[in-house]
Amino acid sequence: MSDHIDVTAGRAHPVRQNHAPSTLGARATGATGALNRRLLRRLASQFHRPRGPLGVVAGRIMARRGSNVERNLWLVDLLELEPDHRVLELGPGPGVALAATAERVTTGGLVAVDHSATMLRQTASRNRGLLRDGRLTLIEGRAESLPDDLGRFDRIYAMNVWQFWSDQEAVIASLAGLLAPGGRLVIGYQPRHRAATAADGDAARRCLRDHFTDAGLVDLVDRVFELAPPVNYVIGSRP
Numbered sequence: 001m002s003d004h005i006d007v008t009a010g011r012a013h014p015v016r017q018n019h020a021p022s023t024l025g026a027r028a029t030g031a032t033g034a035l036n037r038r039l040l041r042r043l044a045s046q047f048h049r050p051r052g053p054l055g056v057v058a059g060r061i062m063a064r065r066g067s068n069v070e071r072n073l074w075l076v077d078l079l080e081l082e083p084d085h086r087v088l089e090l091g092p093g094p095g096v097a098l099a100a101t102a103e104r105v106t107t108g109g110l111v112a113v114d115h116s117a118t119m120l121r122q123t124a125s126r127n128r129g130l131l132r133d134g135r136l137t138l139i140e141g142r143a144e145s146l147p148d149d150l151g152r153f154d155r156i157y158a159m160n161v162w163q164f165w166s167d168q169e170a171v172i173a174s175l176a177g178l179l180a181p182g183g184r185l186v187i188g189y190q191p192r193h194r195a196a197t198a199a200d201g202d203a204a205r206r207c208l209r210d211h212f213t214d215a216g217l218v219d220l221v222d223r224v225f226e227l228a229p230p231v232n233y234v235i236g237s238r239p
């Protein structure tokens with residue numbers, strides 16, 4: 001994943017960096033090593049906006065990698081879903097969390113927004129039944145400019161997406177505005193860049209908490225799940 005959190009004076013300021021997230025390129029040497037590193041850099045950039053054949057590969061990695069699946073299932077647990085909830089996901093990627101959410105939201109509705117048509121196709125194919133039953137709406141668009149007519153949601157969540165938002169504070173404020181009273185926002189983040197540490201996740205949580213507070217969310221709770229590196233979640237509710 002190509003993201004990094006830089007903690008400077010006062011608040012934590014997330015910045016984006018490009019890192020090849022694997023040891024494959026690092027181990028190989030000479031021409032093969034250089035080729036691997038170039039390929040890995042191109043693959044890493046796909047996690048921001050998957051497209052084309054490499055985007056399809058990135059989606060398959062997200063759907064099959066054990067840690068990726070686990071962190072999404074943990075997030076769904078934190079939502080404490082009810083069968084009739086209306087739920088919004090930002091950046092579903094291949095749609096793993098959405099499928100788990102739908103198992104619990106049996107009469108309510110789901111909406112997912114992603115700026116990657118490639119990812120929306122994978123989400124659609126993983127959740128065909130939901131689309132057929134009219135319980136899932138997929139929207140190709142940016143978190144920074146959501147449609148005006150989305151309505152209110154009981155739960156809103158995003159897993160490893162917020163680091164890509166161009167104005168994180170503004171997006172979180174707009175998501176808080178879409179919550180029904182008592183509704184819950186959960187944002188998860190696992191730093192994936194090379195040499196990522198638990199400290200990167202801690203900085204992200206502090207930054208998220210600041211934005212949640214500024215957005216008027218209350219009853220903030222942090223959760224950390226011990227993967228390597230740890231996965232961080234911040235939960236907040238609309239009063």
Ligand SMILES: C[S@@+](CC[C@H](N)C(=O)[O-])C[C@H]1O[C@@H](n2cnc3c(N)ncnc32)[C@H](O)[C@@H]1O
Binds near residue numbers: 001047090091144159
């Ligand atoms: C790293 S993937 C995470 C996918 C999934 N949440 C998971 O954890 O498996 C990031 C996803 O967010 C989408 N995305 C990134 N920035 C976005 C933005 N500004 N607006 C909408 N979608 C975005 C990407 O297209 C991609 O599907």
